[in-house]
Amino acid sequence: MSFTGILSIALGAILVENFILVKFLGICPFLGVSKKMDTALGMGFAVIFVMGLASIFCWVVNEWLLVPFNLEYMQTVVYILVIAALVQFVEMFLQKAVPSLYQALGIYLPLITTNCAVLGVALLNTQYGYNFLESVVYGITGGIGFTIAIVLFASVRERLEFADCPKAFEGFPIALVTAGLIALAFMGFSGLKVW
Amino acid sequence: MNIGKQFKEGLITQNPVLVQMLGMCSTMAITTTLFNGIGMGLSVLAILTCSNIVIAALRKIIPQKIRIAAFIVVIAGFVTMVDLLIQAFVPALVNSLGVFIPLIVVNCIILGRAEAFASKNTVLASAVDGIMQGFGYTVVLIIICVIREFLGSGTFGGGILNGGLGIRIIPEGYPALLLVLPFGGFLTLGCLIALVQHFMSRSASKEKKNEEVAE
Numbered sequence: 001m002s003f004t005g006i007l008s009i010a011l012g013a014i015l016v017e018n019f020i021l022v023k024f025l026g027i028c029p030f031l032g033v034s035k036k037m038d039t040a041l042g043m044g045f046a047v048i049f050v051m052g053l054a055s056i057f058c059w060v061v062n063e064w065l066l067v068p069f070n071l072e073y074m075q076t077v078v079y080i081l082v083i084a085a086l087v088q089f090v091e092m093f094l095q096k097a098v099p100s101l102y103q104a105l106g107i108y109l110p111l112i113t114t115n116c117a118v119l120g121v122a123l124l125n126t127q128y129g130y131n132f133l134e135s136v137v138y139g140i141t142g143g144i145g146f147t148i149a150i151v152l153f154a155s156v157r158e159r160l161e162f163a164d165c166p167k168a169f170e171g172f173p174i175a176l177v178t179a180g181l182i183a184l185a186f187m188g189f190s191g192l193k194v195w
Numbered sequence: 196m197n198i199g200k201q202f203k204e205g206l207i208t209q210n211p212v213l214v215q216m217l218g219m220c221s222t223m224a225i226t227t228t229l230f231n232g233i234g235m236g237l238s239v240l241a242i243l244t245c246s247n248i249v250i251a252a253l254r255k256i257i258p259q260k261i262r263i264a265a266f267i268v269v270i271a272g273f274v275t276m277v278d279l280l281i282q283a284f285v286p287a288l289v290n291s292l293g294v295f296i297p298l299i300v301v302n303c304i305i306l307g308r309a310e311a312f313a314s315k316n317t318v319l320a321s322a323v324d325g326i327m328q329g330f331g332y333t334v335v336l337i338i339i340c341v342i343r344e345f346l347g348s349g350t351f352g353g354g355i356l357n358g359g360l361g362i363r364i365i366p367e368g369y370p371a372l373l374l375v376l377p378f379g380g381f382l383t384l385g386c387l388i389a390l391v392q393h394f395m396s397r398s399a400s401k402e403k404k405n406e407e408v409a410e
Contacts (some may be wrong), residue, residue: 022377024224031219073279076297077271084264113267115302116220123294125254141332168393172216173385187376 006137009130010021013141016192019117020149021183026117031151031175033075033108040154042101043108044147047142050087050112051121055139057082058122059132060089079122087113153182198323205327212335213391217303221295222336223380228361229354232340234288235267236333238281238296242273243305243332244325248272250313251321257314263387267300274300304332339383347374 019025025116026047033043058079066072092111094102102109112118121142156178165174211217218239225231238371250257251270278296281288289296299305309330313321344353349365356362373379 024220024377024380025224025298027219030215031216066267073275076275076278076300077268078270079268084267112302114306116298116301120294120298121302127294141298150326166389168389168396169385170392173389173392176274176381176385176388180378180385183377183381184373187378 006134009134009138010141011140011192014145014148015189017188018145018149018186018189019120019142020146021179021186022190023120025120026115026146029108029111029115030146030153032170034150034154034157034175037151037154037158038104039108040150041147042104044143044150046090046105046112046147047115047117047146048143050090050115051118051146052140053086054079054083054118054122055125055135056132057086059125059130059135061126062126063132067107069086070073075123075126076086083118083122084105084113115161149182149186156182159163197302197400199321202330203322203328205329205331206334207331209328210331210335210391211304211307211328212332213388215304216388217307218332219303219384221298221302222339223377223384225295225342226292226336226339226383227347227375228267228344229337229340229351230288230353230355231291232336233333233355234281234285235292235295236329236336238277239299239302239332240326240329242270242277242299243257243308243329244322245273246270246305247308247313247325248318248322250309251316254314262314263306263310266306266314270305270309273299304328306371310336335387339380339387342387343374343379345371346371347376347379348372 013019017023018152020027020030029047034040060071061082062075066074066078068159071078087110091102094105094109121139127137128138130138157175160174160178163174169177205211207214209215212219212222221235221239225235229396246266246269250266252331253265253269261332274297279294308324316324341351344350344361345364347370348361349367349370350361350363374383
């Protein structure tokens with residue numbers, strides 16, 4: 001695979017086809033964990049890590065286990081199990097090795113299991129027929145795209161707390177409208193290509 | 196067991212999307228035509244009901260510590276079944292929903308109901324809960340689909356009526372294409388939730404009606 005191919009996958013995953021704002025994957029943590037900048041950043045890094053690992057493991061499991069035995073129809077079940085096990089493992093590892101990071105992430109770590117973006121990246125890798133390197137790049141850059149979106153959104157939302165808006169829009173609805181405006185801004189990247 | 200109460204909870208007071216704010220990804224991503232909305236809604240309804248029944252039946256066998264993993268396996272099994280059925284009988288839906296059919300596994304509504312309701316109640320009550328919550332989800336999806344399709348592409352019933360093209364209401368060139376794009380998903384859902392909050396606060400405190408908010 002050429003360098004430009006990898007670069008265009010990376011650029012696509014971060015900007016053009018951003019996981020949250022264009023593909024609508026991982027909206028729950030995007031809205032739930034974006035009230036403060038610090039937690040948003042922590043969640044973003046945890047997601048980059050897990051999405052990268054999930055891409056690696058799901059590719060290996062699919063290519064070496066499911067395809068040789070013609071079990072592709074089990075992909076959904078197997079992928080979610082791989083991801084759940086992975087998150088559990090990462091949690092135990094962080095608890096022993098880096099307790100400070102574990103403390104900072106807290107409840108958000110186990111919640112990554114039900115993040116659509118993680119299962120989504122594994123399924124999309126298979127759907128697009130990416131090879132190992134492409135899958136890993138797509139997973140990690142997809143996570144970076146997620147982090148950029150959630151950090152941007154958290155910084156806007158911190159100010160939104162003090163904004164004067166109609167009573168019915170307070171809280172969740174105004175956050176959704178704001179996210180929509182950020183999605184509108186990201187539409188400006190569509191058509192961006194690496195030659 | 197009180198079917199009337201569960202019906203009201205599923206549709207309005209505990210609506211999975213508008214009040215509990217669960218299952219946001221699919222709600223915003225696929226609601227561009229009526230066909231998508233109905234297909235997605237019915238798939239979730241079927242999976243939610245089946246998984247609720249099985250989880251309620253197994254609630255005394257599943258150990259407390261690994262219950263989430265066990266729930267996910269049950270749900271993933273039903274999602275795979277529905278996915279294969281859709282591929283066999285409604286292939287058009289596979290093209291328009293794409294990766295969002297397998298992603299029903301991580302739809303928070305299903306895991307949420309399994310944890311909050313099915314793991315504590317009888318099989319029959321859980322089945323009714325699954326149908327009502329799934330129905331509430333489907334109704335919201337259809338409402339969002341109709342709004343976005345009408346304003347964004349100017350048609351009604353896309354994918355089903357008039358040979359899949361839908362009935363054209365607004366002439367071509369006039370609809371705001373923006374509403375079928377991701378921005379429209381966020382905006383429509385935000386306005387819909389604001390509307391619900393408005394009516395809930397109004398019915399609670401009998402406040403004066405505010406015309407602008409409804410817009």
